Amino acid sequence: MANNEEQSAYWNGQMGDAWVSVETYIDRMLSPLSDVAVKAADAKSGTKILDVGCGCGPTTLKLADLGAEVLGVDISQKMIDRANEHAGERSGVSFKVADAASEHYNGDYDIVFSRFGVMFFDDPVAAFNNLRSALKPGGRLNVLVWQAPVKNPWMSLPARAIEPYQPDAPAPDPKDPGPFAMADRDYTRDILTQAGFTDIEFVDVEKSINLGKDVDEVMDFQTYVGPLSRLLEVVDEATGMLAIQAVREEFGAQQTNDGINLSASALLVKATR
Numbered sequence: 001m002a003n004n005e006e007q008s009a010y011w012n013g014q015m016g017d018a019w020v021s022v023e024t025y026i027d028r029m030l031s032p033l034s035d036v037a038v039k040a041a042d043a044k045s046g047t048k049i050l051d052v053g054c055g056c057g058p059t060t061l062k063l064a065d066l067g068a069e070v071l072g073v074d075i076s077q078k079m080i081d082r083a084n085e086h087a088g089e090r091s092g093v094s095f096k097v098a099d100a101a102s103e104h105y106n107g108d109y110d111i112v113f114s115r116f117g118v119m120f121f122d123d124p125v126a127a128f129n130n131l132r133s134a135l136k137p138g139g140r141l142n143v144l145v146w147q148a149p150v151k152n153p154w155m156s157l158p159a160r161a162i163e164p165y166q167p168d169a170p171a172p173d174p175k176d177p178g179p180f181a182m183a184d185r186d187y188t189r190d191i192l193t194q195a196g197f198t199d200i201e202f203v204d205v206e207k208s209i210n211l212g213k214d215v216d217e218v219m220d221f222q223t224y225v226g227p228l229s230r231l232l233e234v235v236d237e238a239t240g241m242l243a244i245q246a247v248r249e250e251f252g253a254q255q256t257n258d259g260i261n262l263s264a265s266a267l268l269v270k271a272t273r
């Protein structure tokens, strides 16, 4: 579908509500990964940053705390409403509901930043070309994207557990808009090159992330966000209960004295205008 309409409907619908309700959990879980991207952004007083797909604004606010002037843009009204609640009257940070792929920019940003907000474009070359236009000459792209599911057991484990309950459907193209759309480095390099970026670099960011103290806490999240939550929207109640039990058992088997921890792998993608 053209113009990111499907993603806009998705993030403005039930997923927007779900994300808002688990935002604190998500931010805690993702911080070990995003701290690497925030550090690499080298935000300080005088730095102007665009945070793309900023969601409820956790990274926008962190970058502003470091002294930068930051605009967070997101296609979801629900998430930007929450981000504005967090920001209150703070100076140096603002939020806007916008499709980052087509928004008009003035070419005055030092950094285009994102934590997992740039893998959802219908036309990634056009979108990254537009994001490049947000940067000053010499400005930097500094975005975090997911590596392949096999390197992200925290997501692939529930996906595997629910396979027997999935309705028959053609396998999606891994490069379709979605969390793993930029996992392939050659493909991403090609997109960014076509979009006019240079000095393209990939930094592996691999961390153990804490999904919760126990399986109940993990399941609270899993029923809102992720593959199980999507399955629950399309299957009958009995099938849903079986799928929930299957995911519970998989996560239960991962319990340790330090809670449930699994590895997560992202790529920090850097490039220059």
Ligand SMILES: C[S@@+](CC[C@H](N)C(=O)[O-])C[C@H]1O[C@@H](n2cnc3c(N)ncnc32)[C@H](O)[C@@H]1O
Pocket: 004, 007, 011, 026, 030, 052, 053, 054, 055, 056, 057, 058, 073, 074, 075, 076, 079, 098, 099, 100, 101, 114, 115, 116, 117, 118, 120, 121
């Ligand atoms: C996985 S969430 C990440 C949110 C946030 N960066 C975080 O880490 O908590 C992806 C975000 O990208 C946003 N998004 C998707 N497509 C977008 C687009 N074309 N323009 C702006 N935001 C978009 C979604 O609304 C969603 O908030």
